[in-house]
Amino acid sequence: MDFDTQVVIVGAGPAGLLLAGDLAESGVSCIVVERRVRDSELTRAFSVNARTLEQLDARGVADDLIATGLRNPVLQFLQIDLSRLPTRFPHVLVTPQYNTERVLRARARSHGVELREGCEVTDVRQGPDGVEAQVRNADGTSRTLRAAYLVGADGRNSTVRRSLGLPFPGRAAVRSMMLADVRLAEPPRKPPTVGAVGDAFAIIVPFGDGWFRIMAWNRRHQMPDSASVDLDEIKAIARRALGQDFGMHDPRWISRFHSDERQCPRYRDGRVFLVGDAAHVHSPAGGMGMNTSIQDSANLGWKLAAVLRGRAPDALLDTYQAERHPVGRRVIRRSGALLRGVLTTPQALCGLRDFAARTVLHFPPIAERLARAMAGIDIAYPAAVGAHPLTGKRAPDIALAGERRLYEVLRGRRFVLITPTGGSVPASMADDWGGEVEFVTSAGATGKTVLVRPDAYIAWATSDQSSEGRNNKIREALARNCGPAATDG
Incomplete structure (x- = not known):
């Protein structure tokens, strides 16, 4: 098969862009196909954890991203202190996903990545020697892209995954969650601000540029994603969960969505790989989604480059599944447990729940373990029997x-x-x-x-x-x- 490029990446979100930059920097040619045609100000992800910042630091762009957001050394709702973590980034960075994409897009382009915007992959076929992606161009014409490998970074409704007939089993985690980006007449003094009273939940997160992200949920009024939502409804929930609505006004977008807990059993199918939401989705609790997606690509990129450059056998690519699938499963469990602890506790027991959480966090070993988990620096990969105890562990920045x-x-x-x-x-x-x-x-x-x-x-x-x-x-x-x-x- 004659190849147009060595790797086709479907999707120019954070996972696809980081992967493209890694491949190009390693001398591997790649084409990124992206359905969107311009930067989007609409985003769901807004937190970047310590391990992701370490990965970005290893690519020279962490400081650029940090300059766009706010550093928070404490996860407010659980009162988890991140400030003592053994990392250069003892905090969570709050910044809209579009800032992460801009930083990673600039890096990818600086290394010569070809980004085809306004194009949509409609079908994927593979054989023993390569992969073919059918692409619909912005002008309505179609063409076939041929590559040695293809990576689906195209989100929860992944065309790549569906083309291969791969299952995506799971269940709904939360329905009728409402999102909005708004201005506030009276911003909270200690953001982010979180409240849950059994049948209502709300969180307010500052982006640092005058905009605030609002997430709200009302157990008594759960509607389908297509149902309309207005700012008055979100204000009412905020008043119930937080005690006030902080003078929300001028929303630039409002959306209603549901969140699933799903994971594809196979992240690799022959010459095709899935990363990010195409491989796993989970509740928004803990802000783990984008972070897990970026770290998927960090794991896969160097392995693809090694195989394509003849430095490693194809079997190395199987370790992507072996290492990252258990991480995805653990994230689904952790975020699901956190979500259910917040949203399913009866109102009469909310005070007891909060007291129990604060009490547990007074034990330093438990507090440290939770901080490492939320920061992503506790992730380790399997090691062979008899290997040195450090094998598979995160390397500290010594x-x-x-x-x-x-x-x-x-x-x-x-x-x-x-x-x-x-x-x-x-x-x-x-x-x-x-x-x-x-x-x-x-x-x-x-x-x-x-x-x-x-x-x-x-x-x-x-x-x-x-x-x-x-x-x-x-x-x-x-x-x-x-x-x-x-x-x-």
Whole structure:
């Protein structure tokens, strides 16, 4: 099959754009097909957690995004303190999704990604040698795009998933949730502001630019998504759940929607992959949706690049399913439990619920565990039996010799081998793997040699300090994780 590009990405949301930027930066050609034709000011996602900010830092764009929003070190409703987390980003960033998309779009375009807006994929077919996507262009004409692989980042109603006949089992999590972006005559003093009284729920989140996101739900008046909703209805719910409506006015958009809990059993089908909402959807509680989607793409991107560049076997792509499917399942469970705790507690028991939550959070181990979970830095991937305990864990942003940080070095989209202070690797090893691995030395006394994957997870580690034994283990680890040495052809 003659290819138009190596990878077609369907959907230019945060997941699709991050993936496109990663592939292009790694030398892989890709085309992004996007149905929308302009930036949208309408968005549901607005929170970026610490782990996602770390992933963006490893791409050099975290600080750009942070400049667009508000940093909140405490998750107000649960009073979870994020300020002590072991990360450069001990907070949740509140910023509309369109800001995240703009930052990632600029990065993708800077690396030469071809973005085809106003085009819609209508069908996907695959064979043993490649994938064909039928695309309807903005002018009504159609053409076929051919690629080695295709990634569906096209949301909960994914055409890619439906074309392949993949199931999307699950259930409704919450119905008739109302959203609006409004101005406030009397903004709350300590945003975000959250309230739930058993049959009514409301949250007000500032975007930092004079606009506020309102989410509201009324157990007594649940309507289909198509039912009209006006600001008066949202005001009434806010007064019930929050005690006042803060003078809401001038909405720029209002919408009613329902949220499902669904997950596709397979994130990979031959040469086609699903990321983000195309693979999993869940309740909005905890703001985990966009974060999980971005981290899906961070996991898949370096693996696709390694296979397409001949550095890894096709079997590496199966680890995307093995690593990310359990994460999606856990997010569905966590967000669902949080949602039901807020929306299904009878009004008479709301005070007891809140008291119990505050009491539990007085125990430091529990508070720390919840903070890590909400920040996404507790995510770890399975490791082989007998592997070093660090294997599969998130790599912290440690200081390196030369006044550098690990996440700055990871911007090269390569593996990073970190040796302890005073340690080194033979020059021949650096020559053999120099194009695939960055060799650095830690600035602290870690006592460990660690190989970090391009997605900032630990691929391998050893505490062996003997030069001969350690170097032999390093060679084996590099060959296993980074492909054959240059001298092997």
